[in-house]
Amino acid sequence: MSAATDTPGGGLLPDRHPTADLFACDIFDAAPKDDLGTMEHPIFSLSTRPDRRVLSYAHNGTEIEVTPSVRGRATIHDKDILIYCVSQLMAALNAGREVSRTLQLKAHDLLVATNRDTSGDGYARLRDAFERLAGTRITTNLATGGVETTRGFGLIDSWEIVRRSRGGRMISVTVTLSDWLFRAVLAKSVLTLSRDYFRLRKPLERRIYELARKHCGRQPRWQVSVGTLHKKSGSTAPVRVFRAALRKMIAEANLPDYRLSEAPDDMIVVERQRAARPGPAAPHLAPETLEAARALAPGADVYALVARWQAWWEDTGRPRLGNPDAAFLGWVKGQGRG
Template identity: 75%
Template structure:
């Protein structure tokens, strides 16, 4: 290799320009999850390689998930898809062109999904891409108004586009399945709490998904433990699953929803508060520099929580059209500090 081939900072030249790829560059996009995989158990809840074939049928929906030798994609691997879907939906709401071919920065993905950014994190991220690409699904689920029985991978392909000198991935190209991309275009998605990424246990994440999907903006949702067990995709015996639910009820740290055990082997989910649609059409958007300024005004505070509180205040005030949302947010923040 000649010296002229070395790029700035010791990087190889970009031999594969982005072309028709969608660049994931939207700061603070609200986490979005597709309805299909929220409703049905596609991802493994196991912390060890899960090589079992999953066959699931419920109310006419049929799903078969076949893992690769590396195991079925896990609920934590799904963070990658949530990040991609979040970026695409935010872009659509902003009127930008999108594509199912994406380029993302590994560091941005790790930060957005509340993961550490150590060297091991990049290794685990690579393993997650491998499981996502190797997991095959056959289903008749409808996405984007289309129902077809088809087989596909959770992601069609992935490629590390750039590496640092030490071998750490920097840029990754990902091609989503047509099935998932149709769901994005049809806005068949729901907003998740950012605290979803703080949930450590796989079952907690899965139960939150189901609560978000079925309870949504209703005051509550009741479901039998048996049905919840089936929808979760848990491989644990029902009695063990029930015990895990009771631990979750005692811990009471599920975002957005509280859980109550009721007679008849039922669980009731109740909404805690409002799930904010940060990038919904018509919602005021803040510049990243404004959030940085908020960090300086409120050292140590969660600026996203502050932003959510401000948006709630804006909604409760009648959703008044703002000429300068950034100025309005900072003014609200200053008034909050002095009140």
């Protein structure tokens, strides 16, 4: 990968807010969630410099053209905003609340949830990200929610910042998502991400993690050629440079939940791993909670539900839960609606 697509340093970023309740929402389903469309296709730039090139991509019948604004194409780090928005919407849907394309967010909560700096520079970078997201235009025939459309749209339709009159710090942000992205949420075309995703430093690491999560989510192993992975990643580096970046990624082994290795014939193997991770012990549930779960899911094996919920909690990075009982019951309700 070229210098323009790498950030200095190696390893994971520090967990800047280790005691925070991510997404300011004590609902288990508020774990980070990404939409399948942008996980599969290279819509976001991997460059850390303004990328003003028009991207044209075609694969298996899907055609995408991404046109940046004068500020450059939205980057994979800008995508954190969309992941946060999608996560909030999915949490609301799973809790039985009505949702709309327009969200009102607290800027500080967004920064904390995505492991970003909450200094003045952090807020300035957040505004820049909104401008790139709104300015990036997409023409595609991608299908979302069972509907195929060929049209142009932005990643977000609009955004608005409310600031304090003194100091200029953001208080709240209003974001209106594109109809295309909102349909993906309503159709639940999303996957849960590890919270350590936000600790990945390099754009290519984030992109490879997305592809691993998409293709290796329900199977233990995914094998792909370097050439196909290069195309899917959206990297603009020559294949030989991309291959070298993959080898470095294999050696550093920073990807949460997945391990990469090389195979003969220029192939890359992605395998899911369940390494022990530091964090709180499995949440303890009160007997009354199990009784409530039986009432919510008549006939279900409540202990099997607990095991599935704890496995999901493990997969999403062992988040700290202020009220595990309420989180579990919210998850059970969501299972019933799914």
